[in-house]
Amino acid sequence: MKQKLFEAHYAGLWQSIEASLGSDTPAADFPERYRALCHTLALARQRGYSPSLVARLSELALGAHRLLYGAPEKRELVLMRWVRRDFPRLVRAEWRVVLLSLGVFLFTAALVALAVYSNRDYAYSFSSAYELSHYESMYRDGLERFGERKADSDMLMFGFYIWNNVSICFRVFAGGVFFGLGSLLFVAFNGVHFGLIATWLTLNPETVNNFWSFVITHAALELTGLILAGAAGLRLGLAILKPGRLSRGASLRAAAGRILPMLLGAAIMTFLAAFIEAFWSSRADMPPLVKYMVGGLLWAAVLRYLLFAGRGES
Amino acid sequence: MLDGHLHLQTPEGIxxxxxxxGPPKRALAWLLDFIFRLLLGLFMVFLINLPGFSGRLETGLMLLVAFLLLWAYPVLFEIYGSGMTPGKRIVGIQVVRDNGLPIGWREGVLRNLLRAADFLPMWYGLGLVAMLLNSDFRRLGDVLAGTLVVYRPQKKKTKAMPTGTPRELPFPLKPEEQHAILxxxxxxxxxxPARRFELANxxxxxxxxxxxxxxxxxQDYAAGLTGNGHATRPDSQP
Structure with a gap:
């Protein structure tokens, strides 16, 4: 068949496919027309018709392929199911990396805390005297943070916590592609920092109460978020180090798809923590006892959620 | 064939x-996006300044905007703009899954969060190395998310073939050879012209x-092959 006849014969089909490419969902007879299009493309190639015709049909086929196979699946309310069931289950399923991440954090924090506790001078090898005194001044009675704070400075701190903490969360995860080392380093660094500041401020009777009552509530979400982000990064690193029967690339891809919900959960927790930190932890009018109680309740709730939510449901 | 294309097989046999x-196009798209984000950020700063909030509230809002521009901008544009941020749209490239289909949330989030790793040690140094080592120019985020950045199909006008007088081939040619002539x-x-005649020789x-x-x-043979061309001219030979 001459090309001209061929074009005339199938022009109707091509035009109808071109017209339906604009819509979002394919019509009922679209798969049939798509297969007919593929047939004409194969014929045009095999018979050596002109390159411009083959190129045009290839573009059409690409668009039709995307329309047909790229249509999003209809799914149940994924978000609620994810919150109630899938996220805590995933955390429990990955308990090894979560424990590893938690262990690294606690170990470094405890190590630094012990060192500083035994001899306060060690603190200066992790941080400068200026920075330490800055932290002290932050948690002293009646200063910056615990003075009269208004809504606008709460908003400032909220913006800052989002920018800083959630970005850290993402970086901890991304560091995992370097064989997990990036995540380990980030978590360990945060452990050192936390251990140092917590011990330093605990040893100072002026700040101990202010510090612990300030951090206890949002730490329930923020530290958990950091640990989970670190665990997600470690899972990436492990996927490269121990690919099993997959190639390293395939193993990395599979692990990433599986672990992404955990990272998102960690990011959401960090986001909520920023909210609490800016608008609750900083309130000076709450007595420390109330903060301790609320913080304790939140810790219990988070642990209960991660340990028990979604068990026993199908 | 060495033509820089990926030839993905589909179940329909096509x-x-x-x-x-490659990296230069993508760097250009990134630069454009960077400029857009900067402009958007400045515009937001202007908006935030309008109602006359206090300084600390303004700074807080600006940090929020900065957060969204850094992390949410590429994710949202790629998911809802069929794989194209504005910069990519202008440059004419597009993010797709490695089977050629449009990306979803999972791919969009993963490949953009991994920018934090690709960006190291500075200016996407690691991403560039990963792209050069990979046959499909994938940076770490692309490998992880299973995505590709490809050229967007361009709307090409069908070229009008120069018409000739249809003429039979003196001896049969294989389909590839007919294809080469067309x-x-x-x-x-x-x-x-010089190149044209050189090739014709x-x-x-x-x-x-x-x-x-x-x-x-x-041209006459091409007209004969496609069936295009003047119907018949009196002086034409069969």
């Missing part, structure tokens, strides 16, 4: 033509003449 985009005749309009065994005459003869 191949999808996708061309991975390809040459279609493109001959875009070539400078290569067909001397077929056309038995050179230069303009050979080109004319090839």
């Amino acid at each position: 191949t999808l033509p996708l061309t991975p985009a 390809d040459f005749v279609e493109r001959s309009g875009q070539l400078p 290569l067909a001397e065994p077929l056309t038995a003449c050179t230069g303009q005459a050979s080109l004319q003869r090839l």
Whole structure:
């Protein structure tokens, strides 16, 4: 068949496919027309018709392929199911990396805390005297943070916590592609920092109460978020180090798809923590006892959620 | 074939033509996006300044905006703009899954969060190395998310083939050879004359003449092959 006849014969089909490419969902007879299009493309190639015709049909086929196979699946309310069931289950399923991440954090924090506790001078090898005194001044009675704070400075701190903490969360995860080392380093660094500041401020009777009552509530979400982000990064690193029967690339891809919900959960927790930190932890009018109680309740709730939510449901 | 295309097989037995985009194009798209984000950020700063909030509230809002511009901008644009941030749209490239289908939330989030790793040690140094080591120019985020950055299909007008008098081939040609003749005749309009004649001379065994005459003869054969061309001219030979 001459090309001209061929074009005339199938022009109707091509035009109808071109017209339906604009819509979002394919019509009922679209798969049939798509297969007919593929047939004409194969014929045009095999018979050596002109390159411009083959190129045009290839573009059409690409668009039709995307329309047909790229249509999003209809799914149940994924978000609620994810919150109630899938996220805590995933955390429990990955308990090894979560424990590893938690262990690294606690170990470094405890190590630094012990060192500083035994001899306060060690603190200066992790941080400068200026920075330490800055932290002290932050948690002293009646200063910056615990003075009269208004809504606008709460908003400032909220913006800052989002920018800083959630970005850290993402970086901890991304560091995992370097064989997990990036995540380990980030978590360990945060452990050192936390251990140092917590011990330093605990040893100072002026700040101990202010510090612990300030951090206890949002730490329930923020530290958990950091640990989970670190665990997600470690899972990436492990996927490269121990690919099993997959190639390293395939193993990395599979692990990433599986672990992404955990990272998102960690990011959401960090986001909520920023909210609490800016608008609750900083309130000076709450007595420390109330903060301790609320913080304790939140810790219990988070642990209960991660340990028990979604068990026993199908 | 060494043509820079990826030939993806589909169940229907055809191949999808996708061309991975290299680092320069993607860097250009990133730069454009960077400028857009900067402008958007400045505009937001202007908006935030309008109602006359206090300084600390303004700074807090600006940090929020900065957060969204850094992390949410590429994710949202790629998911809801069929794989294109504004910069990519202008440059003419697009993010797709490695099977050629449009990306979803999972891919969009993963590949953009991994920018934090690709960006190291500075200015996407690691991403560049990963792209050069990978046959499909994937940076770490692309490998992880299973995505590709490809050239967007361009709307091309079908080229009008120079018409000739239909003429039978003196001896049968294989389909690839017929394809080569059609390809040459279609493109001959875009070539400078010297190059056109040089290529036409290569067909001397077929056309038995050179230069303009050979080109004319090839156009006649092309017309004969496609069925295009003047219906019949009185002086034409069968």
